[in-house]
Amino acid sequence: MPSDTIPEKLDKLARRWLMSVQEYSLFCWQAVTNLFHAPHYWPDILTQADLIGVGSVPIVVLTGFFTGGVLALQSAASLAQFGAQAYTGRFVSLSMIRELAPVLTGLMVSGRNASGMASEIGSMVVTEQIDAMRALGTDPMKKLVTPRMISTIVMLFLLTVVSDTVGTAGGAFVSVFISRQNAAQYFSSAYQALVFADILQGLTKPLVFGFIIATIGCFQGMKTTGGTQGVGRSTTQAVVISSVLIIFSDFMLSRVMLWLFPPL
């Protein structure tokens, strides 16, 4: 049998990609519409919130603190050249709240939870537990996907607030104890720089990122084929795709936010 020519290969690739986008769109639609149809699995939502939210606190705190610290360290040196070291707090808080806290928290939670969801659900698929669930009259989309989606969105929002706070505190720690700046000046600068648009931007992003992490993780898990090797493949793809989508949607959201709330 003759092998495919390059245009044929590209055609197949494009078709497969389009099919995946279509499947993912339908999957997301079903996950969202399930919010309006009983039954609702509240205990599962709480369990997932604990696993995703509370379980991610240590890595989010560490990442946020050191990111705020390194921002303060780098910016203090640069700002000092212009005699503007007093603006370190402003620089750190704006960077953390607008961009770094949502994106880094999203990436951390993606690495930890999108992979977890893909591997857990993927293992259930290959061991026929998903079929068993359906055979027992339970909708796996309602039981497994929608609770994870709700929990990830809510908990990523809260984790981002934690990261904002800890990142600003990390910047303060470095500014006060290493760069020898005045703490009151740092916090005053950090607080006064913020406007409503910054907070809105920083707290809208985790809602979108949470949706991406949960739906990509669950989608990759649900379409797992090929035994344990397939589970590994789904896990890797879940992290890669959700991370790329987080960065891409961050860019798009920033563009939209800057258009809606142009800088004064």
Next chain:
Amino acid sequence: MTESPTQSDPSAATEHSLEDSPLLFDNVSIAFHGAPVLDSVSFRVRPGETRILLGPAGVGKSVLLKLANGLLRPDSGKIFLFGQEITSMPERLLLALRTRTGMVFQESALFDSLTVRDNVGYQLIQRNTPDETIDRRVHRALTFVELDHTFDMFPSSLSGGMRRRVAIARAIIDKPDLILYDSPTGGLDPVTSHTINELVVKERDVYKTPAILVTHRLQDAFTMVTHRFDAQANQMVALPEGQIDPMTTFLVLHKGKLVFDGPTDQLLASQDPFLKDFLA
């Protein structure tokens, strides 16, 4: 080479007989990635009847079982489950209908994050049944499969045979109207297989639940037709010489086609070359 089906004649199904048959396949075909797996398969399961589905490995026996309760959708043909056509039924309605069936999966498919109690009582938990009722019914189902001591254990701490028995308990706890067994003895040693066969015969003779049993082990199939469950002795005993269970009949799949549909004596008397070779 095809043995004409003698037991079932789905094409002649009337509304009345549809309601009577827990399951009916009418010219069902399905293919995966262009390769046909089942081709125009027609048969029915009558009330109280146990149908043993035989065939070589990879012939589509498990696919047929998943089609039977709507876990897969056929490419063509119609499937009636408890008189309702499920081929194009929305998943929402199918979920409710599936609670009337019990399914034992090939590798048990127990939920590994749940205890045996929560696995067996899964359907009851989903219906918010009171805990005391769930405990009582789970104990009863586990006693049936003689595994009451595993109540608080996790599936990972059970042997393969015990998992299969827990899966049977999960399938029967809600007194289903149809049981689908997917190779319940597959991969088990002869002693454990005997225990599982005994449970299937016990379920058949005690509750008279119609069932489809998929197997590629002839020994298991013929154990089913030549034995009955003695409730007093609480064990499976052989039927007198020459007697067979009249409500246990056979289906044989070969290359996607249903090549036999009928009782044991007709199967044994068949002159079909494939069947003779398969039974040899």
